[in-house]
Amino acid sequence: MKHKLELLAPARDAATAIEAIIHGADAVYIGAESFGARSAAGNSVADIAGVCRFAHQFDGRVYVTVNTIIYDSEIPAVESLVWSLYRAGVDALIVQDMSLLRMNLPPVALHASTQCDTRTPEKARFLEESGFSQLVLARELSLDEIASVRRATTVPLEVFVHGALCVSYSGDCHAGALAMGRSANRGECPQICRLRYSLTDMSGQPVAPDGHWLSLRDMNRIDRLADLAEAGATSFKIEGRLKDQSYVRNVVAAYSKALDALVAAEPERWRRSSSGRVDYRFRPDVSLAFNRGFTSYFLGGRPGAAEKMASVSTPKFVGNAVGRVVAVDGRRIKVNSRKELNNGDGLGWFGADGRLCGGRVNRVDGQWICFADNVSGIQPGSVLYRNRDKAWDDMMLAATAERTIGLKFTLRVCSGRRVVLDAEDERGNRVSAAVEAELQPARSSQGAKRHDTLSRLGETIYRVEEISDIAGDIFMPVSVLAGLRRKVTGLLDMAQNLRYRPENRRPENREALLPDTVLTYHANVSNRLAEDFYRSHGAVEIEQAVEVEAPAGNQVVMTTRYCLRRELGRCIRCGAQPGSWRLNAVGGNMSMRVDFDCRRCGMTLTLERQ
Numbered sequence: 001m002k003h004k005l006e007l008l009a010p011a012r013d014a015a016t017a018i019e020a021i022i023h024g025a026d027a028v029y030i031g032a033e034s035f036g037a038r039s040a041a042g043n044s045v046a047d048i049a050g051v052c053r054f055a056h057q058f059d060g061r062v063y064v065t066v067n068t069i070i071y072d073s074e075i076p077a078v079e080s081l082v083w084s085l086y087r088a089g090v091d092a093l094i095v096q097d098m099s100l101l102r103m104n105l106p107p108v109a110l111h112a113s114t115q116c117d118t119r120t121p122e123k124a125r126f127l128e129e130s131g132f133s134q135l136v137l138a139r140e141l142s143l144d145e146i147a148s149v150r151r152a153t154t155v156p157l158e159v160f161v162h163g164a165l166c167v168s169y170s171g172d173c174h175a176g177a178l179a180m181g182r183s184a185n186r187g188e189c190p191q192i193c194r195l196r197y198s199l200t201d202m203s204g205q206p207v208a209p210d211g212h213w214l215s216l217r218d219m220n221r222i223d224r225l226a227d228l229a230e231a232g233a234t235s236f237k238i239e240g241r242l243k244d245q246s247y248v249r250n251v252v253a254a255y256s257k258a259l260d261a262l263v264a265a266e267p268e269r270w271r272r273s274s275s276g277r278v279d280y281r282f283r284p285d286v287s288l289a290f291n292r293g294f295t296s297y298f299l300g301g302r303p304g305a306a307e308k309m310a311s312v313s314t315p316k317f318v319g320n321a322v323g324r325v326v327a328v329d330g331r332r333i334k335v336n337s338r339k340e341l342n343n344g345d346g347l348g349w350f351g352a353d354g355r356l357c358g359g360r361v362n363r364v365d366g367q368w369i370c371f372a373d374n375v376s377g378i379q380p381g382s383v384l385y386r387n388r389d390k391a392w393d394d395m396m397l398a399a400t401a402e403r404t405i406g407l408k409f410t411l412r413v414c415s416g417r418r419v420v421l422d423a424e425d426e427r428g429n430r431v432s433a434a435v436e437a438e439l440q441p442a443r444s445s446q447g448a449k450r451h452d453t454l455s456r457l458g459e460t461i462y463r464v465e466e467i468s469d470i471a472g473d474i475f476m477p478v479s480v481l482a483g484l485r486r487k488v489t490g491l492l493d494m495a496q497n498l499r500y501r502p503e504n505r506r507p508e509n510r511e512a513l514l515p516d517t518v519l520t521y522h523a524n525v526s527n528r529l530a531e532d533f534y535r536s537h538g539a540v541e542i543e544q545a546v547e548v549e550a551p552a553g554n555q556v557v558m559t560t561r562y563c564l565r566r567e568l569g570r571c572i573r574c575g576a577q578p579g580s581w582r583l584n585a586v587g588g589n590m591s592m593r594v595d596f597d598c599r600r601c602g603m604t605l606t607l608e609r610q
Helices: 014-022 045-056 072-088 121-130 143-152 175-180 225-231 245-265 390-396 447-454 478-499 528-536
Strands: 003-011 027-031 061-066 092-095 109-112 134-136 157-163 197-201 206-211 218-220 235-238 270-272 277-280 320-329 332-336 346-350 356-365 368-371 383-388 401-414 418-425 430-436 462-469 555-560 581-585 591-597 602-607
Touching (some): 003 014, 003 157, 003 245, 014 045, 014 245, 014 401, 157 225, 175 555, 225 245, 235 245, 418 478
Parallel strands (some): 003 027, 027 061, 061 092, 092 109
Antiparallel strands (some): 197 581, 320 332, 356 368, 591 602
16 A cells, blocks of 8 residues: 655745645645734635635645634634635644634544644544544654654654754743743744843853854755655645745755655655646755754754754854855955855855854955945955845746646547547546537548647646547547547546545544643643543643743743753763753843753753743
């Protein structure tokens, strides 16, 4: 039996979703007008319905994020939204709040969001038994841990493969809510992890220079897709619902080509979950898309001392090194570079204080570059990085790919005057169209002309893979053949619309028991329906989410697998002295105590009240 592999792409809006499908995504995830974990990436139900119509042509799926925690007063609005999305044709909802399992909803499939913080086989098994059709695993899991979850479950497992990383386990970050009143679990993450911090011991002595100590590099697992598939993952998710079309096109194309190579290497084991062939008009390169440097994160388990996970110097896109500064003359610099630089490029460099600086190129004159504005911090010897490639950006504004469905035609004649065109496409649809016509013997061979007429499918999503012409040497007007061609492609569209049906929600096993019966605020219970759900599955004690009832005193606001001691080469397991540290936001008044959990190899951050 072949296993379906799914490339799941982000979409900030309908246009980006369509571009993701065109460039090779098997599915997209997109936010609705409310209750998505990216409040700045909402879309109308009408726009989402349009995405569904487009994606379903290619057997692509559309998942809508309804993955914030929900308040009691919002339950009727969520129910209404879900019914609208169901009628729009969405394939599944990605959710965090268990109240959706107790609402009056249509039978739409539910996926357990990464916000559910699924780290263990026991929790994964419980979520499957609760009725979830797909599980999004915590980004921090290793291949061995993914495999252990696979052995405990049967539903598809979704893993992140590319994009920005949260330093905390997703769903278990309360820093924004308690420090700034902006909750990540409500779609309003203030990105506290991207701030600049001083790092000291508990007596105030510096442990390391100031830096972005919680700002992780971006995940990149494009070379590990086969390993992930072997471990049991079947859905490969790209992060980035706030990213622009250029980013999505490029990264989706790169991963789609990598998945195609995996399928081609073992076609008896794997296949893509959608249909269609993509023809690219560019060479994708993930290094040219926004990134903070790359890491495979914990895929191989605990990393070695030399492997760094944080982008300490800046949370911005540094870009690729393109040369070194030879001389500086005001706004002009002389560069030693083997790369072709262009007017409009964005260049960056690190100043003497270690901060990232940059400017836009106004003119290139041989080795000399003139910037549009005055620049600071640049000096001879500085390494130049290109973080905006004007030529690449211009290319990505054009149509960069085409996706088509392959079909086979059979042209035949019945009863001497009935012309029939049969069509079969790669999705499994079969249709026929016929027309009565006055047919006369041809004076010359008709094969090439008929092939040319039937192949003209430029205004459709189809491409001809094979034409079987068994009509004989009979003259057929071009208008007859063109009419049949248009009719059968229309019938194929209709057949696909009739055949395609989204998956229904899995039934809930009411006898399933929670792995943990005492739920703290880390479980994010924010309404009565979620509380009812957990109690029906064995919970005996439930604490309210911090967004509902903020706890008094100092609280753990982040739980991480990332460890500052390990990042700095001071792992206690390697002989360093134990003890807590403190992070203080540079230029702010936020302070967090860092405690190291060496037994599980991670750390917790506790917000210290001022």
